Amino acid sequence: MREENAAIEALLATQYDQVLRDWLAEVASAGDRTGGRGGATTSTNEANELLMALRIGAKADGDLEKFDDPAWSGVRDALAVISRDRAAKGSTAGETNHFILSLKKPLFSGLQQQFAKDAARLVAMLWRISTLVDKMAQHTITTFQRSREDVIMRQQQELLELSTPVVKLWDSVLAVPMIGTLSSTRTQLVLESLLQRIVDTGSQLAIIDITGVPTVDTLVAQHLLKSVTAIRLMGADSIISGVRPQIAQTIVHLGIDLQGVTTKASLADALALAMKLVGYSVTRTAKA
Amino acid sequence: MQRIPILRMGRVLLVTIQVDLQDQTALALQDDLSEMITRTGARGVLIDISALELVDSFIGRMLVGISGIARVLDAQAVVVGMQPAVAITLVELGLSLSGVRTALNVERGMALLVHDQQEGQA
Numbered sequence: 453m454r455e456e457n458a459a460i461e462a463l464l465a466t467q468y469d470q471v472l473r474d475w476l477a478e479v480a481s482a483g484d485r486t487g488g489r490g491g492a493t494t495s496t497n498e499a500n501e502l503l504m505a506l507r508i509g510a511k512a513d514g515d516l517e518k519f520d521d522p523a524w525s526g527v528r529d530a531l532a533v534i535s536r537d538r539a540a541k542g543s544t545a546g547e548t549n550h551f552i553l554s555l556k557k558p559l560f561s562g563l564q565q566q567f568a569k570d571a572a573r574l575v576a577m578l579w580r581i582s583t584l585v586d587k588m589a590q591h592t593i594t595t596f597q598r599s600r601e602d603v604i605m606r607q608q609q610e611l612l613e614l615s616t617p618v619v620k621l622w623d624s625v626l627a628v629p630m631i632g633t634l635s636s637t638r639t640q641l642v643l644e645s646l647l648q649r650i651v652d653t654g655s656q657l658a659i660i661d662i663t664g665v666p667t668v669d670t671l672v673a674q675h676l677l678k679s680v681t682a683i684r685l686m687g688a689d690s691i692i693s694g695v696r697p698q699i700a701q702t703i704v705h706l707g708i709d710l711q712g713v714t715t716k717a718s719l720a721d722a723l724a725l726a727m728k729l730v731g732y733s734v735t736r737t738a739k740a
Numbered sequence: 741m742q743r744i745p746i747l748r749m750g751r752v753l754l755v756t757i758q759v760d761l762q763d764q765t766a767l768a769l770q771d772d773l774s775e776m777i778t779r780t781g782a783r784g785v786l787i788d789i790s791a792l793e794l795v796d797s798f799i800g801r802m803l804v805g806i807s808g809i810a811r812v813l814d815a816q817a818v819v820v821g822m823q824p825a826v827a828i829t830l831v832e833l834g835l836s837l838s839g840v841r842t843a844l845n846v847e848r849g850m851a852l853l854v855h856d857q858q859e860g861q862a
Contacts, residue, residue, distance in 0.1 A: 640828070647824030654844055678831045685827040687820060687842035687849070 453513045455573075456580050460510040463562040464503060474558035475499055479551055495551070498534050502555075505530040516580045519587040531588060535596040539603075545596050552589040556582060616642045618649045624656040625726045627719070631664030639675040643682060650688050656730055658683050659722045663694030673708040680713050689729065690714070693722035744769045746776050752784040752853055753777065753815075754846070758791045766802045773806060777813045784853035785810050788846055790821030800835040807840045816841065816856055820849035 453461075464471065476499060505526035514523030531552070538548045560578060567574040616638070621627045628646055632638075646658060660679060665672065676692060683690040693716040695703075703710060716722040727734065742765050747754040753776055755769070773785065787806065789795075803819055810817035820843045830837065843849035 643828060644824060647827060650844065651824060654848075656844070656848075681836045682824075682827040682831045685819075685830055685837060685842055686822050686824065687844040 454516065456516055456577050456584075457510040457513050459563055459566060459577060460559070460581070461507060463559070463566065464507045464510070467562055468503065471558040471562060472496075472499055472503060474561065475503075475555055478554040478557045494537075498530075498537075498551075501530045502527070502534065502552075516584045519584070519591060527588065528591060531592045532595045535592045536599045539596050539599045545593055548592055548596055549589050552592050553585065555588075556585050559585070612638065612641055616645055618642075618646050620649075620653060620655075621659065621723060622727060622730070622732070624654070624730050625659065625723070626650065626653065626655045626657070627659040627661060627723075629661045629664060629719075633667070634665060634672045634675050636671075636675065639679065643679050646679070647682060647686055650683070650686055656688055657726045658688055658690045659719065659726060660690060660692050661694040661719050661722070662692060662699070663696070663719065665694075665699075668699045668702055670706055670708060673703065673706070673710075677710075677713070691716055691722045691725060693717070693719045741765065741768065743772065746772060748776075748780055748782070751780075751782050751857075752786060752850065753780070753782045754786045754788065756788040756791070760792065760794050761799050761802075763798055766799060770802060770806055770809065774809050774813065777810060777815050782815050783857060785815055785817040786846060786849045786853070787817060787819050788821050788849075789819060789826070790823065790845070792826060793823060795826045795829060797833050797835060800830055800833065800837060803840055804837055811839075816853055818843050818849040818852055821845050 476495060479495060479499075509524045509527050512523035515521040519528070534551075535548055538551075559581060563574065563577060563581070567577065617629070619627050619629070626646065626649055628642055630642065649655070650658060660676065662668070662676070668676075680690050680692070691714045692710075695715050695717055714725070716725060724734075742759060742762070744755060744757055744759075744761075744765060747756075753773070755773065757769075759765075761769075776782070777785065785806070787803065789803075792799075807817040807819075818841045819837070822842065841852070843852050
């Protein structure tokens with residue numbers, strides 16, 4: 453067994469409670485509130501798990517230079533759990549990092565007692581163990597970041613799904629209320645679901661409502677034109693509605709050619725035109 | 741070489757493309773169709789591409805070509821049943837098939853042709 457592992461194992465076998473207490477004290481001293489709402493209990497549980505895993509790793513004689521050594525797999529798993537839990541509770545990466553790095557102090561003081569007489573060995577050993585703890589912290593941060601990124605990705609996906617409803621307004625008339633900035637991905641997604649709905653429902657007309665689109669630049673206009681062309685290719689007609697005055701001005705100033713595209717100021721106007729085109733007429737039966 | 745069958749229904753020709761078109765097949769179709777329009781005096785041509793899942797720029801141009809030829813021979817060509825993915829691909833390729841009439845399915849395409857002919861007679 454490596455000297456360092458033997459030392460860690462001996463330390464944890466004899467002074468486990470001492471190490472745990474010192475560690476938590478060190479964590480608390482920096483004003484760590486990251487155990488989250490569970491507070492101290494959570495931290496204690498986490499510290500317990502990690503120390504246990506560390507002891508198993510040391511017993512299996514893991515290579516301190518290589519943190520991806522199979523012997524450390526328990527430690528890696530424990531760290532992953534800690535960082536994921538903390539990310540979910542809203543801790544910062546710094547706080548989680550500090551929690552792991554605080555382990556150095558009790559470990560070092562324990563080792564100092566063991567090797568008080570042999571300074572040269574103590575320094576060499578401290579260096580290696582310090583490297584190991586650093587790698588543990590690094591692993592935590594990587595996992596922390598990955599779980600945060602997963603959250604962001606999932607939210608983006610949800611946003612995309614949320615923001616693209618295709619509604620049936622009337623027999624053979626569909627409408628897509630576009631809300632927010634039109635990026636290439638979003639336009640593509642909306643277009644795909646719109647075209648599919650046209651096929652499924654056998655609709656003749658699609659109204660693209662851009663009331664909720666904050667700005668129209670050349671790129672957005674191009675996306676709109678593409679959608680109109682694709683709808684025409686499918687054999688349906690389209691109307692763009694909800695063109696606000698400022699947007700009409702921008703379109704003209706940018707020199708965007710919307711010829712061959714039917715545009716209407718409001719969704720109501722577009723629906724009236726659509727019903728006429730599909731062959732319906734609206735009559736009022738009584739005076740309001 | 742494969743040939744695409746052309747069916748005659750009254751004064752309308754129906755072309756259903758069921759296989760992925762090779763360039764040669766497409767050219768042959770163009771020949772056959774112009775021949776057929778002249779011989780039968782057809783007033784309308786329905787090109788059903790609902791089974792096509794792959795369309796490249798060549799096929800896109802061929803569709804424009806057929807429409808043009810039909811128009812010169814005094815017949816209306818209508819492309820029907822384009823798949824959503826195909827429509828998106830064509831748009832991304834920058835092909836808007838301008839001048840080509842389209843309809844959602846054969847039924848709608850037929851209604852369109854009948855409507856046009858009635859208008860022409862009126």
